[in-house]
Amino acid sequence: MLNHEELLIEISKAISRIADVLPRAELHLVLYPTKRMKETVALLYAKIIKFVQSAISYYKRSRLSKSITAILKPFALSFKEILEEIAECSKRAEELANSASKAELRDLRIEAQNLRSEVRELRFQVREMAAGK
Numbered sequence: 001m002l003n004h005e006e007l008l009i010e011i012s013k014a015i016s017r018i019a020d021v022l023p024r025a026e027l028h029l030v031l032y033p034t035k036r037m038k039e040t041v042a043l044l045y046a047k048i049i050k051f052v053q054s055a056i057s058y059y060k061r062s063r064l065s066k067s068i069t070a071i072l073k074p075f076a077l078s079f080k081e082i083l084e085e086i087a088e089c090s091k092r093a094e095e096l097a098n099s100a101s102k103a104e105l106r107d108l109r110i111e112a113q114n115l116r117s118e119v120r121e122l123r124f125q126v127r128e129m130a131a132g133k
Contacts (some may be wrong), residue, residue: 007058007078010079011055011058011079014051014055014079014083015055017083018048018051018086020045020109021048021086022048024090024093024094025041025044025045025090025093026041028041028093028096029041029093029096031097031100032096032097032100032101032123034096034100036096037093037096037097037100040089040092040096041093042090043089044089045091047082047085047086047089048086050082051079051082051083051086054078054082055079058078079084083091088102092098
């Protein structure tokens with residue numbers, strides 16, 4: 001019965017970690033709605049659904065079946081792989097958001113440099129016009 005309790009604790013912890021991942025994934029998708037980000041977040045959601053289906057399937061089993069499963073197929077074998085896939089998808093979304101943020105920052109820097117050049121040019125033209133009067 002101890003393995004069954006440990007499995008329930010691990011499933012609860014996994015659900016908590018997933019709950020932490022979802023808001024960040026949604027924010028990344030809102031801020032950077034690129035095709036790659038949409039695909040990555042969709043894959044993340046699919047993996048989460050797969051985990052939830054597995055957890056529900058486990059909870060629907062009889063007490064005896066749960067006990068046997070907990071002994072024969074502990075958490076590490078039952079859910080570890082899908083949780084690692086969820087973590088990998090979350091990491092990929094984070095990396096895409098970081099890359100997109102850097103690209104935005106670069107674009108803003110270039111735009112600021114262009115604006116500075118235009119301001120210098122306008123100042124020069126104003127000085128020439130003032131001197132020509």
